[in-house]
Amino acid sequence: MGETKTAAGRLEPKTKRGLRTRDALLRAAEKCFGEKGFHASSVSDITDEAGMAIGTFYLYFTDKLEIFRAVVDQIQTELRQHLRRSDNDDRLVRERHGLADFLAFARARPRMFRILQESYVVDPDIYFSYFESIAASYARQLKAAQAGKQIADANPDIQAWCLIAISNFLGMRYSHPSKRRANIGVVVDTAADFIAHGLSPNGRAHVQGQSGAGRMPLVSTSQARQRRV
């Protein structure tokens, strides 16, 4: 059959067709969970949405909770693929690109936030695993950037959580229908400037006549100043 059983007895698809079926179930589940929520969505809602018989579901997933976890994993996989495009050598430039890419991703699929937020309620471990996993690889990159003197030398795990917090919160806010028309360029510029230099008024004011790319604001102060969203 080209497929193997998992410990729980479900099919781990190996064939293209099996993968396509599993993927179609994940898409349908993401739509149901994202629109109606975990509790209001049943397995038969998911198979109806996917246009499949309910029996097919149980070939791939044990229950609704298992496909919910798989949907969250899928969001993370796709997010990582999307963010891999940000590949500048300079970490501060990468942060800016990464934030812009994340906000574009978030606005293209605002349902992800409802699913993530609900995961905290369904089982906090799903929520924390998602963010801890992202934070762990983020922290490795920050540690490398510290070694290269591109960013400040501090606990990279906490730096990573601060950065994830900012992109996630701004992603939630600017994918909300009331903010669909916001000027995302201004959001990215302001937040990227905050990420690079914090709230401190210095470091920017003294840019002229000082060397060091890290001191350069990613947008000029006059640009960032009080721009409206």
Add this chain to the structure above:
Amino acid sequence: MGETKTAAGRLEPKTKRGLRTRDALLRAAEKCFGEKGFHASSVSDITDEAGMAIGTFYLYFTDKLEIFRAVVDQIQTELRQHLRRSDNDDRLVRERHGLADFLAFARARPRMFRILQESYVVDPDIYFSYFESIAASYARQLKAAQAGKQIADANPDIQAWCLIAISNFLGMRYSHPSKRRANIGVVVDTAADFIAHGLSPNGRAHVQGQSGAGRMPLVSTSQARQRRV
């Protein structure tokens, strides 16, 4: 009776006893929602928890959704009272104190996060109203600090969202049982340094021999460097 009816016909308590009863219902609801979630908690669970007859509930609240909103409002009120203690003249010092106070508040009542996260699912407007309301007053304070040249001149609304993101995410993480034993001092120092100076390696390295309190890191670089949580 010393009480007036709201538009919905509920009692707006004016007497001490009425306020105490409403408050007891809010406490009971916070416990139920925080432990079992919105969907699994019924009005009778709440009145059982409060040791009251179910009829009493309907004197004060229209339904479960109304008391859920009131619980979120109550969290905000108590958070504001708690944070009002941070009252230093310097904005960067206040940010540091505010973060430390918020993390203490969060760790003392970790249920708040489950309730807030679930509010996004129950009705996103509850979630966004909570954060937009906090952000609006935060932004006013930041604007005043900008006018006083204490912090960088940029869109204060976006600065406020970045700051709220950091405290909320760190609050969620460090009130989780797996992180109860983390060294919160290191978390506060690292995050406060990020808030003041961002990721940029400069502004800290050049501290010596330069004037300007805003340039001073809130913890020395050697302190912040790679400290373990």
